[in-house]
Amino acid sequence: MAQLKGWKEIPIAGMILEAGNAVEYRTGGWRAFRPVRGEAECIHCFQCWLFCPDSSILVDAENEKMAGFDLDHCKGCGICARVCPVNEKVIRNAGTRLARDDARLCIRIVEEGKVEEH
């Protein structure tokens, strides 16, 4: 962690005087749940990228592909899984309620600490 500054060295009132420095604040540590790519085929529709409130969907712009999650900033809100149209399709086809971490989903939400890497 960077050296914390004293009260005489920082702008008053909590003002942030430079633009675009939210990236320096790593909010990934807040996460209780983590988005993980599941088995269903991602169609690279970018719905997750569009809705992610923390700009934490990584994109391979050259090949126009969804490339994963920026876990330094992702807070694990799960909005990506909610808006994923492939998830919607998998759930409908299953005909039953699926757990958020069901392996069949395109984006599944897994408890931090229970993530099995593949």
Add this chain to the structure above:
Amino acid sequence: MSRFEALTGDNAVAMAMRQINPDVVAAYPITPQTETVEFFAEYVADGLVDTEFICVESEHSAMSACVGASAAGARVMTATSSQGLALMWEIVYIAASYRCPIVMSLVNRALSAPINIHCDHSDVMGMRDSGWIVLFSENGQEAYDNIIQAVRIGEHPDVLLPVAVCQDGFVTSHGMERVEIFDDEAVKEFVGTYRPQWSLLDIEHPKTFGPLDFYDYYYEHKRQQVQAMENATGVILAVAEEFNRKFNRNYGLFEPYRLDDAEVAVVVTNSTAGTAKVVVDRLREEGLKVGLLKPRVFRPFPARELAEALKHLKAIAVMDRSISFGAMHNAGPLFLELAAALSLYGVHIPMADYVFGLGGRDILPREIESVYRDMLRVAESGRVERLVTYLSVRE
């Protein structure tokens, strides 16, 4: 040059606001401040000011609009009373924490319940830990003068805090008096142009106001507020000196009245200090050594200066127009803070508190006289028989 007009205290404040010509005023009418907003709305309608006047739907919105406008770099004013201030609550703290130099005319009125529209100081006493500078005014003239000075105090780069200027609801807000009104140009020159160091509308330098602030920096920002309050005392005195040079009226942190050779004194704010001066004069004619200290600056609380000014006395009565329920001996906040200040600075003089005038109950010269006579007895015996008296309450 200046002129004298017969004005209510509310009108005098509106007059100051017209002359200051703030960029933004956001206010909601509430008794007994209403007249100020009404008069000011007329000035806006008549094109006498350039102000963006925002008629909001509540005081919570009024203070929110003030904070937004101030962060945008505007010179901002508002006015309220009692329940209006109560409804502003969370934004009152935010205004101070965001270091917005908003000037508020606060016409003191009792807080509900039971509902009451008349004067006491329970509204302002609730905001004493909010980070606002608080000034008291004995009459319409002082309210007018304080509003003009408040702009300079709050906007000083070493301060950058909001300022509340108090006067007594109805007693002075609706009482018509002779008020000296300075030339528009002179006031304009005195308050100058507000050049905020940080402005949201400065799009060349984008910045963020009000981000999340956790255990790593919140505390440092509170420490900065402490420094601003510490700086405020000197700035208040410097502005008062400049005001005196330009307008020939002298203000300090408080006003001593026949205090130098007094043996007993009353400490009381706002309009009641005016009544108490009459009582002091009357008792002086009897040869009694009585005096008065009228606090002007309540935040920052000038503890050392007050201790210095009162240390020669033999007995002190504080008159509180509010109660701090459940505080030591259920006394009033002015008494409690002054008692702490005197104790800290080694001034050990018998003191008593007189709560009075709640909900607009009249305070009569003979009641103030009874306070002085009590204190003369205390001065003689050195013993305080009753620490807190609820003056003129019916048993």
